[in-house]
Amino acid sequence: MRDDRTEAGATHDVIVVGSGAGALTGAVVAAADGLDTVVLERTPLLGGTSAYSGAACWLPGTQVQERAGLGDSTEAARTYLRALVGDAGADRREAFLRHAPELVARLESDPAVQFVWQAFPDYVAAPGRMDAGRSFVPRALPQEELGDLARLVRPAVDRDRAGRGHPGGPLVQGRALIGRLLLAATRTGNATVRTEHRVTGLITGNGRVTGVEARTPDGTVTVRARHGVLLAAGGFEGDAALRAEYGVPGSAAWSMAPSTATTGDLLRAAVRVGAATDLLDEAWWCLGTQRPDGSAAFTLGLRGGIVVDAAGQRFANESLPYDRMGRALAAARTPAHLVFDSRTGGALPAVTVPPADPAAHLESGVWVKADTLPELAGLIGVPADALTGTVARFNGHAADGTDPDHHRGEDPYDRFFADPRDAPGPNPCLVPLDRPPYYAARVVLSDLGTKGGLRTDARARVLDARGAPIPGLYAAGNTSASFTGRVYPGPGVPIGTAMVFASLAVRDMAL
Numbered sequence: 001m002r003d004d005r006t007e008a009g010a011t012h013d014v015i016v017v018g019s020g021a022g023a024l025t026g027a028v029v030a031a032a033d034g035l036d037t038v039v040l041e042r043t044p045l046l047g048g049t050s051a052y053s054g055a056a057c058w059l060p061g062t063q064v065q066e067r068a069g070l071g072d073s074t075e076a077a078r079t080y081l082r083a084l085v086g087d088a089g090a091d092r093r094e095a096f097l098r099h100a101p102e103l104v105a106r107l108e109s110d111p112a113v114q115f116v117w118q119a120f121p122d123y124v125a126a127p128g129r130m131d132a133g134r135s136f137v138p139r140a141l142p143q144e145e146l147g148d149l150a151r152l153v154r155p156a157v158d159r160d161r162a163g164r165g166h167p168g169g170p171l172v173q174g175r176a177l178i179g180r181l182l183l184a185a186t187r188t189g190n191a192t193v194r195t196e197h198r199v200t201g202l203i204t205g206n207g208r209v210t211g212v213e214a215r216t217p218d219g220t221v222t223v224r225a226r227h228g229v230l231l232a233a234g235g236f237e238g239d240a241a242l243r244a245e246y247g248v249p250g251s252a253a254w255s256m257a258p259s260t261a262t263t264g265d266l267l268r269a270a271v272r273v274g275a276a277t278d279l280l281d282e283a284w285w286c287l288g289t290q291r292p293d294g295s296a297a298f299t300l301g302l303r304g305g306i307v308v309d310a311a312g313q314r315f316a317n318e319s320l321p322y323d324r325m326g327r328a329l330a331a332a333r334t335p336a337h338l339v340f341d342s343r344t345g346g347a348l349p350a351v352t353v354p355p356a357d358p359a360a361h362l363e364s365g366v367w368v369k370a371d372t373l374p375e376l377a378g379l380i381g382v383p384a385d386a387l388t389g390t391v392a393r394f395n396g397h398a399a400d401g402t403d404p405d406h407h408r409g410e411d412p413y414d415r416f417f418a419d420p421r422d423a424p425g426p427n428p429c430l431v432p433l434d435r436p437p438y439y440a441a442r443v444v445l446s447d448l449g450t451k452g453g454l455r456t457d458a459r460a461r462v463l464d465a466r467g468a469p470i471p472g473l474y475a476a477g478n479t480s481a482s483f484t485g486r487v488y489p490g491p492g493v494p495i496g497t498a499m500v501f502a503s504l505a506v507r508d509m510a511l
């Protein structure tokens, strides 16, 4: 890696804006191809939401699934995506499917980047689905291998929000992915990474984008690109005004992106030079449990409890994949609560990122506790008879092992997180609520980032209102509108698609 300052007027072959998984994949590919590449990151830390993530990569039909003996194929993934998304965006779907195996082979040809398959079912019952999942994750990365660069990688969400760095031991999940890509980019000798460079504008000349303008602690600088500018700077989930303008439900305060990092600077900048947009009201949704400080925790894998709306009624299969549960919550009467009993010892029967401290949540009032269900109903403001009726009906379903209301436990994804030891009945996803005291945790609509943005083509070129590419301008990840439309097909789609289109972008620049 080269120096950490930008001299005004610097010129590179490729400018990559942002430093998430897509951005750094683009940087690795460009730099390995011999292009002088600069990564400009707004914050002092690299990795964005990608660093917080589980780093599941949904990249079908690659050598990783082959090594794991899964029987996955590009054809099966095509069948699945077509069933979910139809043929809108078919050119981008095909580019994604074609390039994913090639990209993974290329990344893994550098020992710095290693992946391993990890079971996590695809999210929707449709032809071509892999019930055990097809996504994979990076191998853990010993911090020593990364050396001083490790301190530049954004820590896990709980530590980052508390202003703490990495614990000892290897970097895992999103931190491992960012660390590994950073290592690979650095080793090429062709990549420069600059933090605290907030790109706010695009420079144009002779009908193309030729560079960017960035704010740094030392003032505003311009950086020019001979081949192109890749915008991979996340979505606008952190910008309350843009969310309101485009009608994105939820709240910037409940989004899981690093606070103040993703405010749509590049969306605005690209629109100013004529870029078209799409899907601006969309996001990668999830259920959030409210935290004492007003933020939310990404909540998934419910293995007990029920979620009730403001009327005390269930409104969905609580074991749904998190994006679908988020969509159900967006349509529900709120406030909504996750109601659970004491069989988990007062802990939430779910996975949360960051983890929840029950005592602090109870003290702040975002969780409440009562000896009886009517008392609990009073504390959360729902009719007592409705809540007791809902729980009684659910407990009956738990005894029968079927959920005629919402079909919980019928899908492989539902059962993935279930623990048969929790459920005395025949369906491991239907765990009765019968052990007082009872708890209610307030749930809110959270997101892992917006998924609408700049319109792009199969080469990740940003398009104008007529559908023509804007020369020199490319986008990937949540800065672009996803070809998956309003569906979240499986774990790792945000990162997998960001990686592929970033790679396709820099490949196009090299032509």
Ligand code: FAD
Pocket: 017, 018, 019, 020, 021, 022, 023, 040, 041, 042, 043, 045, 046, 047, 048, 049, 050, 051, 052, 053, 054, 055, 056, 057, 058, 157, 197, 198, 199, 200, 232, 233, 234, 235, 256, 257, 261, 262, 263, 264, 265, 266, 284, 298, 353, 448, 449, 476, 477, 478, 479, 491, 492, 493, 494, 495, 496, 498
């Ligand atoms: P980001 O990774 O957010 O990167 C954007 C970067 O751009 C940030 O560093 C930001 O500071 C920078 N930036 C913003 N504005 C500017 C500017 N003006 N100038 C310069 N830089 C700028 N997805 C998966 O696919 N698999 C998973 O396993 C997974 N798990 C998740 C787990 C958690 C807890 C969370 C929160 C999310 C998870 N997601 C997962 C979702 C996924 O992490 C994000 O949707 C994805 O990483 C977004 O990638 P991105 O490159 O678009 O943006």
